[in-house]
Amino acid sequence: MHPDIWRAFQQLHALRSEAPPLVLREHxxxxxxxxxxxxxxxxxxxxxxxxxxxxxxxxxxxxxxxxxxxxxxxxxxxxxxxxxxxxxxxxxxxxxxxxxxxxxxxxxxxxxxxxxxxxxxxxxxxxxxxxxxxxxxxxxxxxxxxxxxxxxxxxxxxxxxxxxxxxxxxxxxxxxxxxxxxxxxxxxxxxxxxxxxxxxxxxxDHALWQRKWLQGSAREALQAYWREHLKERLHGPRLASRTRAGNVTAPGLRELGRLPITLSPELSNAILQFTREAGATVYMVLLAAFHVLLHRHSGGQERHFVCSPIANRPQAETERLIGYFVNLLVLPADLRGDPSFQQLLEQVRGVVAGALAHQDLPVQLLDGVDLGGEPLSQALFAFENTPRFPLQLTKLDVAPVELEGGTCDFDLFLALHEEKGVISGTLKFSRQRFETDEAARLLRDFETILSRAVSAPGQALSAFLPDLIVPRADTPPEPITPEPARAPLPPPSTDVLAALGAARPEQRRALMRDYLRGTVIRVALRGQTPDVAFQSLQELALDSLRLIELTGRIRTELSIDMPVSHFFEATSVDVLADELLTRWLRAQLTEPRAPAVGGRRELLTL
Amino acid sequence: MNETVASYTEEQVAQIIRAHIDQEFLFRTKDSGLADDDSLIARGVIDSMGIFRLVNFLEQRFEISVSPPDIVMENFRSLQAIRAFTVTRLRGRDGQETD
Structure with a gap:
């Protein structure tokens, strides 16, 4: 492995050694x-x-x-x-x-x-x-x-x-x-x-530990790293497909499709061999090939990002737990100037090594990173090389059953693993975005790219897949804006309830407006102040996941039940703030303590 | 080989590490056929994050402290290397305690 990778472990270890100890609490x-x-x-x-x-x-x-x-x-x-x-x-x-x-x-x-x-x-x-x-x-x-x-x-x-x-x-x-x-x-x-x-x-115990650790200087250090490394505006890959529903479909409506992939033992072996010689990891080589695939299938889009889940079990103690620990790493790629696979791999190695070292920042704490309102989960990539533990029940023959159906919140998710020298996995895709034959083509092209990569790593990438697959004209490629303007982040607003309770009646309106603007900037725009005066949420053209996260957060923080549709229908953010305040006041009058959102699910329907 | 360091014999240290790698990285309870000087990384037994899990394990199991400069290829390339590194750290820990 390349010294960069070892340095990443050293950095990760150094960062984590500042963390408070993880301890078992009685209650x-x-x-x-x-x-x-x-x-x-x-x-x-x-x-x-x-x-x-x-x-x-x-x-x-x-x-x-x-x-x-x-x-x-x-x-x-x-x-x-x-x-x-x-x-x-x-x-x-x-x-x-x-x-x-x-x-x-x-x-x-x-x-x-x-x-x-x-x-x-x-x-x-x-x-x-x-x-x-x-x-x-x-x-x-x-x-x-x-x-x-x-x-x-x-x-x-x-x-x-x-x-x-x-x-x-x-x-x-x-x-x-x-x-x-x-x-x-x-x-x-x-x-x-x-x-x-x-x-x-x-x-x-882990959640409590995380909250304690990720405040103050550790959080700032991690945020500073990601701000610096994701400072160019990020774009998800605009992949070509016949059915172009884009990213506006609500997650519940995206049907999940699956296709298996198994690389031949020869190709798998060639990849493992190439990886060793290149001083990289298999993960990096496969990810670089995935970048090339996305690049070729988006009409040659030169910059994009991929998200990759990382197990993120920071302590040996957490390795034994069933729970949700995964973090998403945001991994940008720059394919300008038609690099060779070797050059791209070097870039990927640097990006991945840095991301590994700074993996402990949950994605929603990324601030000042400009995704232009795009969702994180457009293209996902995962690879693992530890064999999966098989379920073994005494005297029984245990065989996995493939499940069908379900929905997803992503366009494309390539999940690979290696076992006994063979690389295989599954391509999961949104059926609203890709037909099955399009997904199959992606997999075939992925294999082609890998064969070229290991046999001709010095060749320019444009020769890898001569046919550039160009998206249809209904999705014009957005010009890549250079450095967007950034404003300092508004402070977190988790104490808004206390502030509202303590405020004099005439202060509350301003307080609610500030809270709402701050939350929109922080959550929905990831710290990006819009260059025009504040509009309605709809006009901010956020993706659905981001809007959902925003409205969910506001309702939780204020303990207010309000249909999500009201959030979108409000003509401006100030009007929305007034409505929220009215509802909050009403809740104060009818119940001495604001009820938890959970008690009234029927009001949450869209 | 059988010198006792911090209440562990070198043999025990070697066994504990081998059992851990067999169980956690190879998911086998019996001998994996991994030779002492096989390269864990070249054989693909341990990939990037695996090193980190191994560091966590050594720190917890042997109550040693691993510092960032210790996390280098020389200390983790093979079972033998990991054992040698662990024994050195155990000696260091003992030394500190008796000071």
Whole structure:
């Protein structure tokens, strides 16, 4: 590995060594949500029950299933991992975690047994039942965000569906889950008791630690790094496709498509070999090839960014937890001047090394970074090289079941991994953006680029995919503005409730307006002061995710129930501020303490 | 090889590290067939963030402190290198304690 990468670890270690210790607390009053969880909460607030953040997995279990051991194992799992017993709420304008005490675990079973049925009919019913259960909405406020369902196909044939909301679960959690569940099932099957040692910390401890650490100088240092490295205005790749719905579709409406990819052993091997010689990591080589793909499929757009999830388990103790820790890294690329793959790879190595070292800043704390109102999650890339832990249940043959359906909040997500020398993975895509044959073409071109990259890394990239795929004229490429003007950030406004309560009546109007403007700038515009006077939210032309986050945050911070449509319909931000104030005052009159948003879901419908 | 450092024999240190890598990075509970001087990085056993997890592990398991300049290829290239580094740090820790 290149010295840059080692330096990145050194920097990360140095940054983290300033952090306070992560400690187990006996009892935390209203434990806060982590920054990452808070973002998902806001997104859910405006689009309750959307399925874009469901993470279901299903397995076919063939053989003699021990029901009792399975139920006990799931119960022990839920006892062990606080996150599986956690729901969320807002309290005094903050998002908090509500952890239930451990109780008995009920494993719902669904019988699909019918001797008269042909196997194909049973399979069809199974697929339908799995789809229904996998995308059945979660209620972040009151429900367990972890569900298990057992489908009975026959005496020795079952399908187990485990479903999680992302707010308590991530990719890393899957390994923890499979490992723990495998061990627990075996122990209970053999008549023993829960064999796993107590966990050192819980997710609420981590959230508290994160809030403590990411204030003051650590936060400033991280923000300064990202501000400096993302100072050019960022553009998502404007990919060509026949169905161009752009990024305006609400996340709930983007149907998720999936295509598998497996590179040949020869190509995989050539990539691994090339990586070693180039002093890079496989992640960097694959990411560079992905950049080339996006570049060629966007009519040669020279600058764009890709987001990449990173596990972000900062301490050894957090490695054993099921929870939501992932951060998104924003990784820009500059392909001006038709560089060679080798040159691009060097650039990528620098970008990735810096991002690794500064990975601890949750994306919503990025400030002064100009995304021009675009969503972060247009093109996503992930690669992991640690083998995934397989779910192993004693005496059972365990085979994964592919799930269909679901929605997503991105256009394109290429997730790859390497196991036993072969690189494979899945391309997930929004069906509103790409037809299946277009997605298939992306994958074919990705392979072509990789073959060229490892055989002719010195060649200019324009020769890699001679056909430039140009987006249709309905999406004119925006000119890249050089350095946008920046204003200092308004202070965070989490204490607005207290300020409103303490203010004299005649001050409140100005206070609410300041709060609203500040929040719009901070949350929706990422610290970017608009060059024209403030308009309505609609005219600011934000993407839907950003708007949703904004409205969710305002409603949580003010503890006000207001339909999201009112936010968009208000003719100006000042009018909106007045309406918010009216509602806030009304709430003060009718109830001595402002109610939590969670109690009144029916008012949140769009 | 069997000198005792900070209540661990070098052999024990080697075993603990090997078991950890087998379990956490190779997901195998039995011997992975990894030789002491195999390059962990060239063999792809440990990629970028893996180094970091390993540092966290060493700090926690052996109660040693790893400083940024320690995070270099020489200390992490193979099982043997990691063991040698850990033993040095354990000695350092012992030295401090008896001072």
């Amino acid at each position: 935390i009053e209203d434990p806060p949500a982590s920054f990452q969880q808070e973002r998902l909460w806001y997104l859910d607030q405006a689009n309750p029950g959307g399925s874009a953040y469901h993470l279901p997995v299903a397995f076919r279990l063939s053989g003699p299933l021990d029901w009792r051991a399975l139920r006990l194992a799931l119960e022990a799992l839920e006892h062990r991992h606080e996150s599986l017993r956690t729901s969320f709420d807002s309290s005094r304008g903050k998002v908090v975690q509500r952890v239930r005490a451990p109780g008995a675990f009920v494993l719902p079973t669904v019988s699909l047994r019918d001797e008269a049925q042909r196997p194909e009919q049973q399979e069809a019913r199974l697929r339908e039942a799995l789809g229904r259960e996998a995308w059945r909405p979660f209620d972040l406020h009151r429900e367990a965000l972890f569900r298990a369902t057992l489908f009975v196909l026959g005496a020795r044939e079952h399908v187990l569906l485990l479903n999680f909301h992302h707010i308590i679960y991530d990719g890393w959690s899957q390994d923890v889950l499979f490992r723990d569940l495998s061990e627990l099932y075996t122990a209970f099957h053999e008549g023993g008791s829960a064999p796993l040692p107590e966990l050192d910390v819980r997710c609420t």
